[in-house]
Amino acid sequence: MIISVIRTIILYVLILFAVRMMGKRQISEMQTSELVITLLMSNIATIPMQDTEQSMLSGIVPIMILLVCEILISYLMLKRSGIRKLVCGKPVIVINNGIIEQKAMKELRLSTEDLFSQLRQKDIFDIAEVAYAVIETNGTLSVLKKSQDDNIKAKDLKIKTQPSELKVVVISDGEFADSSMRFCGLEKDKIKRILKKENTSLDEVFIMTADSSGAYQIIKKEGK
Amino acid sequence: MYRLYGALSVLGAVLLISLFGFYLNKTTSDSIIDHLDASFESAEEGKTDRAIDEINEAQKLLHSRLETMFLFVSHRKLDEIEQCINKSKYYLINNDLTSFYVYCSSSLELIRDYRDMEYPTFYNIL
Structure with missing residues (x-):
């Protein structure tokens, strides 16, 4: 049984790696071929998980080959529209x-x-x-x-609007989100100053969102 | 682009592993077949000691590479071959040559099948 546990963990990591390599598309956005390959990979992975008599490489090798084929085909589809039409069809x-x-x-x-x-x-x-x-x-x-x-848009009515700013989470559950802070050009010191101005502390913040224009919103933790 | 290079590296690694597995299985199987053949012929010629030596060599070779070979094929197949060789040796030591010939022949057949199943031939692929 312990072998099954170890194998399952290894194959779990492998499948995660394969899915990560395949890209970020969700199931509803996948092409039929991508969906079939994802299902095929998960199916192959179950064989060495359950049957410990089977060599694990006999499961890993087909998964890796499917992954490579999928990536190569998607690369070729990017480069050649003919291949894209052949694999995905056309709208x-x-x-x-x-x-x-x-x-x-x-x-x-x-x-x-x-x-x-x-x-x-x-x-x-x-x-x-x-x-x-x-x-x-x-x-x-x-x-x-x-x-x-169709819906009326602001430009149809010739109304001037403010440029859209993307708000990102800079503090989540009392912790700084470094990549979001970089995205909107904020530093920890500056955020701490904002928190001080708002009479709150880092620990008390549930969510703080901000955008690159300097606008922010703070939602405190319940009971704080 | 890093995905493509990653995929090509994975492909390279998988091909290397597969080729290594193929090479290991082929060389080991060929050597074991040679030893078993020699043992069979020696037994036929009445040279029992030489036959035992040859079968011992086959057994030793299989044991030394068994764990690595388990990486590439099902345990069941190799266990079957190992058991068959052990039985051949048992009958050879006990001078039961008729049973030895039977088990040695089936060992040879099993190991040949095992070696041949990895060849990328039309029939194996289909």
Whole structure:
């Protein structure tokens, strides 16, 4: 049993490494081939975990080979659009200028229920609102609404707005987040001065967010 | 880009491991086959002492490389080969040549299968 425990830990680290190497995409954003390879890797990893008679390398080698193939293919897909088309396919327009492309839907084996379900998930309940809808290579639906049904933006009304600033967490549960501090150009001393001005201490802070313009927000810990 | 280099390094490492495994299995299996063949022939010629020496050599070689070989193949296969060689030796020492021939032949067959299964041939791949 102890062998299984050690092997599981080793394979866990290996799978973490492999997933980290494959990139940061979430399951819903994965291409079909990426999803299949991820499932395949986890399946292969279970064999030497459970069967201690099996050599562990016989599990590690296929996992590593799949990882290498995945990275090489994704690199080639970046460089050659032909390979990308071959591996991922291409996006398909299913609603073209408000008209459903029935032939494309048949080719995709996409039912009207599926199409309407995906539209509803995008808060579109009337197909008349849609100008274009495209099934992306990972199976998700992208929609462009007709201009008269689209949300009004500030620029449509010619309203001047403040530039957007990204707020990041600089203190989390009483601890400094160094990389976020660097991102918004803050130093520990400066934050300590802000905390002093706000009559609080580092230990009392649950979350402090800040942006590069100098704006900040402090949320204290409960009961402090 | 570091991902690509990382992947190529992993590929290099995996290929090295696989080639080392292949080389180790092939050389060990070939040597054991030679010793078992020599033992079989010596027993046929009535040179029992020489046959025992040869089978001892085969046993020693297998023992010395067993742990490294366990890294590459299933334990079951090597255990089966080891048991078969031990039985051959037992019958040879006890002068039961008929049983020795049977077990020595099956040892040879097992180790040849074991060696051949690693060759990247059309049949093995499929």
